[in-house]
Structures are given as C-alpha cells and as structure tokens.
Amino acid sequence: MLKSRSFDEVEELKKMIDLKDGRIDRRIFWEDWIYQLELEKLFAKSWLFVAHESQVAKPGDFLTTYMGQDNVIVSRHKDGKVHVFTNSCTHRGNRICFADRGKTRQFNCNYHGWAFGTDGALMGMHEESHYEGSIDKSKWGLQNARVEIYKGLVFACFDSDAPGLEDFLGDYRWYLDIVLDQTEEGTEFIGGCIKNMYNANWKFGAENFIGDSLHVGWTHDSGTKAMTAGGAVPEYMPVDPNSFHANANGHGWEGGIDGIGTLGIMSKGHPELIEYFQSQRDDMAKRLGDLRARKIFGSVISATVFPNFSFLPGISTMRTWLPKGPRQFELRAWTVVNKNMPDNIRDIIQNACMTSFSPSGLFEMDDGENWENATLSNEGVITRKQGLHYGLRVGTSRRDDPELPGNISRPMYSDVNQLAFYQRWLDFLAADSWDDIPKQR
Ligand code: FES
C-alpha cells in the first residue's frame, strides 16, 4: 500500500493535466509520490513489452528485463510456452539470475541453493532433507505474470483483472501491423540489445516518440545533414497537410504518407536498400493494403505503445524506456528486421539504425540532452509553478476517419498524441482497478 498523504492525490493529479487547454504541470516529471503511483497503478497494472519472441526462440532461452522497477526473467519453458516471472528468490529475496540473456535448464540461487525451473516453479533446494517435508514447494515458486504475444512481440502483465492484450492494443493493432505483418514469416530482433542510461524522466522518451514531429527539424537538423551528406529535414519530412497523428487507448503513431522519407534517410549511400523495399511493396500491399504498404510505410514515422515501448518504422529501432526513479531511466533498444530479408539488407539496416539511434548515434544524444535538461529545470521551486504548453491543435482529433482507425488529427505537427498519452496516464493513476479505466480512448 502507498503511504497516505495529507492531500487527495487523485484530485491533485487531475489538476495537473489540463486536457482542454493543453497544459501540464511540471511536477509530473520529478515528484517522488507521483513516481510511486506510476509504479503501483500504471506499471503493475498495464501490459508491458518484455521481449521479442526471437530472443527466446528455443526452450531454455531466457533474458532479464524490468516491468516498472521489478526485475523479471522472460524464459521459454520446455513445453514451448514463454513465461515471465520475478527475478527474486522466495527464500531471502536474492536475485536468482544475473545474466542479461542466456540458455539454462534452471535458475539456481547463489545464497542457499534453491532451484527454480524455466517456468518459475520451485524445483528443489540444497540439503532439502532439513525441511523434513514441511515445505510445499508448489506454493513457493516465483510470481508469474500473464503473458500474451502479438505477432512476435511478447507482453506481460501482473494484473489478473486487466483485459486481454488485443483489447489493450485496440485499434492500434492496425498500425503495429505495418511493421509486424509485412511478410508471412514475421519479424525478428538482430544484433543484441543496446543499453543507455539517461538522467531524465521516462515519460520524455514516450511522449517524444508518440508525437513530437516538431522537434525533428530543429533538434535533429545537424544530425540529418550529417547522416545524408547535407540534406535538410524538410527534404525527407515535408510539411504535408495529410500527415497525421493517430492514437488509440493511449498508444500513438505520427507520420507522413509520402512513403519515402525515412527510407530516403536510411538508404543514403545504400541505394540497394530503397530498391529492396520498393521491390517488396506489391507483396506488402497484398497483406496490408495500398495505404499502409505504399503510402504510410517508409514515411518519417515515430510511435509509442502505451506506456513505455516505442519504435521507428523504417529506421527499425524498437525500444523501452525503463523507469529507474523519477529522474532516471534506462533505454534498451534493438534492431528489428523481417525474417526473410537478405543478409546485405539486414547489415545496411543495422548499420543505419546504429548510426542514427544508438549511444553514439547522430540522433539519439540530440534527444537525450534535451530530456535531461528539461527534467532538471522543471524542478526549480519557482520554475515548477508555471505550467507547460501542450496546446498545439488541442481538441482537433476525431474518431471518424474513413481510412485510419483511432483518433485522427492532421497534420502531424501537434500535441494531440502527447495529450492522449497523458489522458491515459491519468486514467491509470486515478483508477483503483481496471473497472475504473475506460475500455476505449
Ligand atoms: Fe535464495 Fe536463500 S535467498 S536460496
């Protein structure tokens, strides 16, 4: 239970998020009590991305990650099922796995030798005879989360009352499929995980990727010129009245419909990359239709699955913003490709992904510096009293577009998706249970 405070937290939070005028209180980026609410009422209740199936392809494969600040093991059991369970021994709480990833038949605790299966069950312990049959091992396994897989992406949830993953994703599946469902074979992660620590609040990563088109031409101006031998951002991301923000259930997608912007940046110096994607469009269109295969995919796009999983279609990075306190997060990022891509195309994508978005990438640190400075300065005792402006094109989204599912606003330069993210954030933090959270937003 959270410690009680001398004010009504939910009422205070509601005052902090003004969805009508687009104003947000700076305290959401550093107050410790808000962060504790996020851990308990958001991260412990929501579906969270934990792995791509390809990372735990065979029985015994495992990796470790975080759900909120709970360290968890994602592991494929011998029956073929993926399990997600807490990485903390039920004897004295020691961590039972210290590796980032690997292959094992069981997890043995260093302290007194309790052993757990790849499904989290307690299997036995060192000198078990001392217990003289007094311990029911079936009651002392690790805490398993619910696990569901959407087209290769493994999500887990610790709340037994949460709706299924497909309902949680809702209309947003239509957008996710643009990356995940281009081919019959599906996708996989290649090249390992890139980790990166930021002294910033995790929400800056999520809200930037969900809809912050505006920063690209300014923050990433020099990076884009370096990446493309002099090309400016508008050459790849023209101001197009038909570009859009789409959001559903707090998940968001922003992007153009020229079908070429991101691929243009990625294929600079590698014309075979753009030739490859153009040669795939007909097959893609059979699965996704013309709009998604020819106009949306390939444009400059960024996206966030609520709350903390983001991706850039075309640039091929997928990433989580793992909270480590209100003023720090860990970014974990991977390169995603289609399983049926030839080796030379995978290599170009991986190199271009690392050149743009990695600890030494041309774009990654542009963003990180801004988010760290914003987190730090929002805390000033005078500074904190003034709200932040999130009012660009506020109130312009509609759920009646003939082609695009979800709530749509045009063009892509707006704060609409960011506000949808904070609306969902407030839904979770104000709720006592899933019964209080609207099924659809
Ligand atoms: Fe794990 Fe004692 S803490 S066996």
Ligand code: FE
């Ligand atoms: Fe950026």
